[in-house]
Amino acid sequence: GQNIDQPTEMTATEGAIVQINCTYQTSGFNGLFWYQQHAGEAPTFLSYNVLDGLEEKGRFSSFLSRSKGYSYLLLKELQMKDSASYLCAPTYSGAGSYQLTFGKGTKLSVIP
């Protein structure tokens, strides 16, 4: 498998910053997706990183280190609506490169 590891649950306060980490297997690694999934809904695309470094997109940023097999999603100015599961999905080159492989996700609870 791709040995995707991310925390199961996190809690943060409205207005704060939270970092959700993800580690994965590096062999054959191509790029990494982050998706947001509200309870009972479809995953929605947040970011896709291929190169090392930080990519910022509004309140959400995503970081990738290819050599370390590590990524994080940074959420700033947290809002109550950010309470959701955040799914890390590395992709790998080869015949099954279209297969998104999801971890179990990190359930984020934003509290007042």
Next chain:
Amino acid sequence: NAGVMQNPRHLVRRRGQEARLRCSPMKGHSHVYWYRQLPEEGLKFMVYLQKENIIDESGMPKERFSAEFPKEGPSILRIQQVVRGDSAAYFCASSPGRSNEQYFGPGTRLTVT
């Protein structure tokens, strides 16, 4: 500009019945992927189809499950003789090409009683 559509959104079947899940990809998308999300688990890839072709079904259980994407009409995921363990959310995604930039539908929640 409709996104990926799935129906039904909720489906209840008794053990031994058949379940048919439908997926209409986004306009202009000819590649469809099915994923299953068991309770408290991550999404798992099941099958990848293009029009009239199954490209990769490596994630599909060998028995009772089948998928198709005909020339006309939606993609169908068919589960015969359902068992309680089939209870899950089944998500369909589509892409314009053989790509991993996939757009997900709202899912079908199957409950087997």
